[in-house]
Amino acid sequence: MTNTQGIPDPVGRDGPPARDRKTQQRLARGEAAALGELYDQYAPLVYGLALRVLDDEEAADTVLTEVFSYLWQHPDAYEPKRGPLRSWLANMAHKHAVRRLRWSAIQAKAEEGGAAEDSDGDTEARIRDVSAAARADYIVTAMPAGLRAALELAYFKRHDYRRTAADLNVSEAEARRRLRLGLQLLSTAYHPPTPDGRPA
Amino acid sequence: MTGRPTSDPADHQLLKSLLGAWALAACSAEESAAVEEHLTDCGSCADEARRLREAVALLHPQDSLDLDPGLRSKVLATALDRRRPRIPLPLWAEPYDAETARLDALLHDMGEAEWGAPVRLSWYEEDAPASREISVAGVIGHLMAVDGLVALSLGLPDPLHMGAPPEGEGPARPVLTCPGERTETFWKEAGSAHEQQQRLTAELRRSHAGTVRGVWRDQNYSLIRTASFAGGGVADLGVPYGAGVSLPLRDAFLDRAFECWMHAWDVARAIDYPYVVPDAAHLHQLMDLAARLLPGVIAERRRTGLAAPPRRLVAAGSPGRTLHLELEGEGGGDWYIPLDSPAAMASPGEMVAHVALEGLEFCRLAAGHVSPEEAAAGHDGERGEIRDFLYATASLSRL
Numbered sequence: 001m002t003n004t005q006g007i008p009d010p011v012g013r014d015g016p017p018a019r020d021r022k023t024q025q026r027l028a029r030g031e032a033a034a035l036g037e038l039y040d041q042y043a044p045l046v047y048g049l050a051l052r053v054l055d056d057e058e059a060a061d062t063v064l065t066e067v068f069s070y071l072w073q074h075p076d077a078y079e080p081k082r083g084p085l086r087s088w089l090a091n092m093a094h095k096h097a098v099r100r101l102r103w104s105a106i107q108a109k110a111e112e113g114g115a116a117e118d119s120d121g122d123t124e125a126r127i128r129d130v131s132a133a134a135r136a137d138y139i140v141t142a143m144p145a146g147l148r149a150a151l152e153l154a155y156f157k158r159h160d161y162r163r164t165a166a167d168l169n170v171s172e173a174e175a176r177r178r179l180r181l182g183l184q185l186l187s188t189a190y191h192p193p194t195p196d197g198r199p200a
Numbered sequence: 201m202t203g204r205p206t207s208d209p210a211d212h213q214l215l216k217s218l219l220g221a222w223a224l225a226a227c228s229a230e231e232s233a234a235v236e237e238h239l240t241d242c243g244s245c246a247d248e249a250r251r252l253r254e255a256v257a258l259l260h261p262q263d264s265l266d267l268d269p270g271l272r273s274k275v276l277a278t279a280l281d282r283r284r285p286r287i288p289l290p291l292w293a294e295p296y297d298a299e300t301a302r303l304d305a306l307l308h309d310m311g312e313a314e315w316g317a318p319v320r321l322s323w324y325e326e327d328a329p330a331s332r333e334i335s336v337a338g339v340i341g342h343l344m345a346v347d348g349l350v351a352l353s354l355g356l357p358d359p360l361h362m363g364a365p366p367e368g369e370g371p372a373r374p375v376l377t378c379p380g381e382r383t384e385t386f387w388k389e390a391g392s393a394h395e396q397q398q399r400l401t402a403e404l405r406r407s408h409a410g411t412v413r414g415v416w417r418d419q420n421y422s423l424i425r426t427a428s429f430a431g432g433g434v435a436d437l438g439v440p441y442g443a444g445v446s447l448p449l450r451d452a453f454l455d456r457a458f459e460c461w462m463h464a465w466d467v468a469r470a471i472d473y474p475y476v477v478p479d480a481a482h483l484h485q486l487m488d489l490a491a492r493l494l495p496g497v498i499a500e501r502r503r504t505g506l507a508a509p510p511r512r513l514v515a516a517g518s519p520g521r522t523l524h525l526e527l528e529g530e531g532g533g534d535w536y537i538p539l540d541s542p543a544a545m546a547s548p549g550e551m552v553a554h555v556a557l558e559g560l561e562f563c564r565l566a567a568g569h570v571s572p573e574e575a576a577a578g579h580d581g582e583r584g585e586i587r588d589f590l591y592a593t594a595s596l597s598r599l
Binding site for chain 1: 217218219220221223224226227228248251252254255256258259267268271272274275276278279280282283284285286287288289297301304308421424425428
């Protein structure tokens with residue numbers, strides 16, 4: 001199921017890797033204060049992704065607890081040299097949420113006594129959709145602010161690219177470039193990275 | 201631009217650059233038509249156009265996430281239960297950790313316009329209500345400036361000296377130890393007055409507030425971390441609180457948690473947000489601090505003539521006349537307050553007054569949010585002592 005895994009990190013908006021390494025060392029040392037700081041920084045990301053996949057607040061609460069407990073219990077599971085902590089946590093949130101979603105589908109099927117023939121297909125299709133939506137959310141929050149601002153003006157405020165350029169105080173060519181690049185990044189949500197971490 | 205052949209490489213480059221704007225319907229009708237014509241005979245652009253159109257379907261408003269603030273302590277408790285921390289937070293630093301996180305979450309959820317809301321701070325001074333209107337950024341700056349007293353005691357930098365030349369260069373800056381003076385100094389230097397903030401554009405105001413919030417939050421984290429590492433060794437370290445007053449570090453952390461909660465409440469009220477009470481165990485620690493400070497405050501009020509002199513002198517450690525404070529609701533309990541002297545021992549046998557009120561009402565009284573006359577307290581016993589007690593509680597408040 002590679003299509004349900006992997007959250008790409010488009011153009012890291014993350015802090016310097018040294019900071020992630022330090023956080024990990026503090027967790028490994030058993031510093032409770034580090035766990036609190038980690039929660040403050042990343043709980044909205046983890047919770048938001050879980051909620052997008054599960055559409056159920058109680059289930060998203062559970063995923064939030066599981067992800068932070070897991071990292072606290074296994075700080076070495078995160079390897080700073082393989083990427084930013086932010087995308088590692090996003091990945092974990094996504095994996096945990098999809099696992100829950102699949103599990104609840106299996107349970108529902110068992111309760112129905114296997115009556116619904118094509119429910120496997122439905123579940124997988126739903127997982128594909130919510131996974132793409134969750135990855136897209138992540139991509140939007142992780143893309144450079146300039147690209148995000150251009151997309152927001154053009155899409156949510158319905159500005160054309162000329163007005164977008166004027167609002168952002170950039171050239172029209174730059175506004176066109178940002179809109180195109182922003183959508184290109186977003187489109188990778190449908191094409192998750194391969195297991196080695198490179199976008200397919 | 202429609203007249204020219206679309207196979208022109210210059211056209212191809214231009215039309216390709218328009219694909220994002222086209223997919224978002226953010227170009228002119230002529231440009232759209234030109235792009236669409238180009239797509240019929242350029243395979244690579246047609247592929248990209250289809251992918252970008254699909255990507256547009258993934259855009260949707262980023263819902264503002266209402267992450268339940270109560271979740272933080274539950275998630276952290278579960279994790280810490282599964283693996284015991286080697287460097288835990290001292291028990292007395294927990295309310296500060298939780299309350300600062302709650303205020304930060306409130307600030308996170310605030311919209312642009314709300315940063316411009318005036319906030320009214322109120323307290324008691326010489327038994328009379330006092331108040332002051334300040335910007336939201338000013339409230340955060342006030343918390344930061346007074347938290348700085350704790351930072352100084354732990355050897356951390358004084359946030360009021362931020363931006364000053366390094367030590368040894370430029371004129372030496374005095375270390376202010378009075379909470380009110382520290383606050384006024386910060387407000388003056390940062391231009392926190394509501395009217396000053398109103399003159400800024402919303403964007404500048406937001407960015408100013410963001411800076412203050414960042415410094416405040418970083419200091420919260422440093423304080424919590426430093427206290428965790430030092431642990432019990434620093435619990436009794438004295439923190440100066442202005443003219444001759446000093447609190448042990450453990451109590452200073454509770455005082456700071458209490459003030460953070462109360463001012464978060466002030467901010468929430470100013471912008472019509474709900475704000476719930478602290479966790480019951482934390483609330484209990486905060487009420488306990490107020491109850492423990494009261495005998496000293498009563499004695500001080502007698503010295504300065506704000507309260508009637510003691511009825512009798514009691515030797516230190518001997519039982520003396522006692523007030524039974526009963527706080528109802530979450531985190532509540534019973535406290536026995538010696539009235540004759542802070543050194544006297546509270547004694548159930550010498551109970552002269554009983555005051556019962558909602559724990560929350562007691563906190564509001566101690567914060568100067570409600571007057572001693574208005575505080576909804578049930579009481580019986582010596583009226584004079586009860587009145588002195590309620591006024592002493594209100595006098596715990598300050599700017």
